[in-house]
Amino acid sequence: MLDLAAAPTLTPPAVQPSTAPSLWLVAALLIAHQVALTVIHYIVGPAMGLDPASAALTAATIVLAALLIFGLVALDTRRRGRARAVLLTAPAWDRRTASTMVIGLAVAQIPLGMLALQGATVWQSGVGSNLEVGRALVSSLTGSAGLALLIATVIVAPMVEELLYRGYLLGTLVDRGWRVAAVLVSAFLFVTLHFEPANLVASLCLGLGTGICALRTRSIVPGLFVHIASNAFGMWYATLAA
Template identity: 55%
Template sequence: MVMATNAMSVPGTGRAKLFSGWIVAGLLVLHLATLTVVHYVAGPMLGLSPASPDLIAATIVIGAAVVLALVSRDLGAADRRRRILAVLPSPDGRTVLTTVGGLAISQIPLAILALQGNTIWQMGTAEKLAIGKALAASGGASSIALVAATVVVAPVVEELLYRGYLLGALRERMPGFAAVLLSALLFVFVLHFEPANLVAALCLGLATGWCALRTQSLLPGMIVHVVSNAFGLWYLSVAAG
């Protein structure tokens, strides 16, 4: 599957479009469809509960495998990696400050709730609380798999999709701020549409999009996403324990 055209323009410049909107949309839909089928159809058919750490980890990993298989050509070519921002950022103060700023933006909702004496997870679904209880009660392979999938695999693939391909496609068609905002909204409503966590997911999407645009690399946003998921998963286990 070819993700780039012969018109290799830098995102946001020139008239030629690097990304086909249909291809980007297809990637997002396929990823979501894979997650849905594995989590709500295949898993239950095998006797696994949607709240099972094993099923959650398997869902994330299988969804990631499908995406990475489709974009492997882009990831294997240096010129294409640059255009989806799958490159290292400049090792300077700007990158550090941007990453720190992204972390601060992503944690705004949690800070507000903490000041009110609440947590995101206290207002979460019963399924999320069940996940927290399962994580707090076990420390074996299931917990390790869930942590690895949630903290490492999911952020990497989601940043590649939503800040690499989607933000790249939008940036070619609109100003940077509008592209970051729209990509963050799609990140929320396509992948993280949970009433209790809408604001938190939006802040995360805005933070990582801003990081990608400012550093021209996915790595700072991935760091923000990894830290946010790690803290959230820990907080979930504590709140539900």
């Protein structure tokens, strides 16, 4: 006769608590970044006599807002497991990661590729006044202010944007079971940072390309390289407005 009392009892494995941040924290970081950019560029800078269109103020705005976010993230990632949850990990440097980066870069460069085939510049994709913006950009890329703008745009901006939109936002959504939707949401919210008419489609494609990288590799690093390469190429291509 089977002795049920003597049978071993099976206990379900303990469910590991999620270490991903709350959506409230993610929203707070995104809003803090947007507010910092706006206040520095349109209130603090002009109050100090700086032209909002100048390379110096644009570079300072990007760097100062990034420093604020880096400080907040440094405090937050002291929590155990948080860095991995927001994709602050090294990817597996293998063929899959390499192919993912190629795919991400191809998606990110779709708008510029289409413009190149038409023989147009990025500033000719919107209204005619955008050409004046392009010429102003070219004239600002000289001296120390121009170098600062290049560093801020090509390196600093991608670092903070990938950290926020692919690390915190996409990583948190993926932790909640989202996959393709996480890429779409992070890409569309990323567009709100680049609301100039000439940049809407380009920023959407960039968000999709880097989102694919983050989803497939579970790291923001491959997408960061794609973002840096895209911004560098975009800055060069924008100077063709001259």
